[in-house]
Amino acid sequence: MAVFEYRALTQQGQTTKGVLEGDGERQIRQMLRDQGLSPIEIRALDGSKKSAGQASGRAQQTHQAWFGAKIKVDELALFTRELYTLLDAGIPLNQALKSLAGQAESKTLTRFLSSLHTRVSEGYSLATAMEMAPAKVSHDIIATIQAGEESGHLDKVLSRLADAVEQRDQLNKKMKTALIYPALMVVVAVLIVFFLMVYVVPKVVSVFDNMQQALPPLTQGLLSVSEFVQNQWPLMLVAAVALWLWSIWLMRQAKWRFKVHTLMMNAPGLKRFLIYAATARWARTLGVLLSSGVPIKDALTISAEVMTLDPMKQAVLKMVTQVREGKTVGTAMTDAGFFPPLLLNLVKTGEGKGQLDNMLLKGAKHYELSVETAAATLVSILEPMLIIIMGGVVLTIVLAIMMPIFEMNQMVG
Known part of the structure; x- marks a missing residue:
């Protein structure tokens, strides 16, 4: 078994860090989910590899920049406001995303939100999930969300x-x-x-x-x-x-x-x-x-x-x-x-x-x-x-x- 260091979000949106032992990154993510945590980053303590999700996210972002659809500004504005409202009401992130995916009007937005829900349920951070999504989102949006997750104040950042x-x-x-x-x-x-x-x-x-x-x-x-x-x-x-x-x-x-x-x-x-x-x-x-x-x-x-x-x-x-x-x-x-x-x-x-x-x-x-x-x-x-x-x-x-x-x-x- 290998030793992994992790950063994760609690259900209250606070950042927590720690160390767990497991057979691989996937098992660590499942262990964190069982504890009610949403992983932001997982890496082996030897530093030999970073989160595979982040690397995959960068590759997906390069692919979507050329071939993926782009979320319209008005749809992105509505999604951001509704997600903030749900999180501010105390609803967990993955449930909020599932709810938004079910009420999306366009097919592109539905696929985008469903992808976010799937990735977040697997333990990825919201920023990484957006990088891996099948639709393009501007980098300043992703960077702002990542900063909110890392600071533990995602709901407040989403409001701004x-x-x-x-x-x-x-x-x-x-x-x-x-x-x-x-x-x-x-x-x-x-x-x-x-x-x-x-x-x-x-x-x-x-x-x-x-x-x-x-x-x-x-x-x-x-x-x-x-x-x-x-x-x-x-x-x-x-x-x-x-x-x-x-x-x-x-x-x-x-x-x-x-x-x-x-x-x-x-x-x-x-x-x-x-x-x-x-x-x-x-x-x-x-x-x-x-x-x-x-x-x-x-x-x-x-x-x-x-x-x-x-x-x-x-x-x-x-x-x-x-x-x-x-x-x-x-x-x-x-x-x-x-x-x-x-x-x-x-x-x-x-x-x-x-x-x-x-x-x-x-x-x-x-x-x-x-x-x-x-x-x-x-x-x-x-x-x-x-x-x-x-x-x-x-x-x-x-x-x-x-x-x-x-x-x-x-x-x-």
Whole structure:
């Protein structure tokens, strides 16, 4: 028999450590379950091997990153809040997961929760079970849950995490809602112009075919464009799809993606919107990680993953190196060059008072509200611009049709 050292959670959520003898890790897990404990980590005292569950979890996480489904943010928010509620009511973790799996609405979430229940019942920690799950969950979520399990305050960490995920979901929905109308206007405008070019213009302008005089240049140009669209629309469709696929491939190249993101961050009107959105999400993620007990260097590395813009992501990763070298977080953020002044002041104040996590969460709340304002401003600019462009296109088509009629009236007169 071998000797194993373990860390486990009691039914009250407290962390306990100890040593047991057994034939293998599986037997140790069963022994702990018999005692009402949920294992977090099991390893042989000789240190020759770590928990097989953690290694398997990392392998599963790599696999799911490429092939697995992804849990939607709204589903993750609901799951986190409900799990916190059940644990706060004193229900054991495995029973809570079983209950949530039975009431899940989507098949993906059902498989995900069933997998978590199975793994936790086998003795794995919740964080490890999430790494091994058939659906992808962002690393900052798993790291926060792992910190909660290790600290013995999983329920409290889940409460903070639920707030963060719900806020992220609300922000995403507000941003999408703000952009739906401009996107819909663009689609409708393109369809209207295509319809006019293919069906309306040829029939209306065909009445001028028997005229003995040359058509105005604008009308001739419109007819040429209309004829091209009628004859070449399959080629145009193929070209549009090819351009779309090429843009997707291009954005997967780190060099070009960095250039595109840099250009977007410097675009007037878009700059403030993008930076505030990224800053709000990063500050909330880092604040939750720190308040959950994750070390500052690890928290910075994990928080970089929520940055969707490459220049900002690389700047945060550079901050990790600077903090390791002894710089404060506030100084490293100042060197990054894009964080808003208010957040910089909050971070510097928080570091001085030992309340960095609270200040980050306050900053996140402020910039989440600022994102809503910036989104409304962006839409208020886009709407009249799109209307003017659409009106200009329709006016050009109308003029091209009416100009020959005016000339006919002058000839008759």
